[in-house]
Amino acid sequence: MGRVTAGARRAFRQIGWYVGSLMGDDHYRRYLEHRARAHPGAAVMSESEYWRHRHAAADANPGARCC
Numbered sequence: 001m002g003r004v005t006a007g008a009r010r011a012f013r014q015i016g017w018y019v020g021s022l023m024g025d026d027h028y029r030r031y032l033e034h035r036a037r038a039h040p041g042a043a044v045m046s047e048s049e050y051w052r053h054r055h056a057a058a059d060a061n062p063g064a065r066c067c
Contacts, residue, residue, distance in 0.1 A: 027054070 020026060028047050035044045045053060 028050050031050055032044060035042060
């Protein structure tokens with residue numbers, strides 16, 4: 001019984017991680033990691049600034065979006 005519950009919890013966590021990464025939940029965290037790795041000591045945008053910049057860039061260059 002404990003193994004089934006642990007397995008189900010693990011599966012739900014993995015599904016949650018997958019859906020979250022598709023929806024962009026980890027983008028800001030990845031931005032911070034990149035800045036720390038590639039530009040140590042440089043200033044970083046706040047989370048709200050990051051999302052404003054990201055959405056403005058997507059609106060300016062829609063790429064392959066359909067709408």
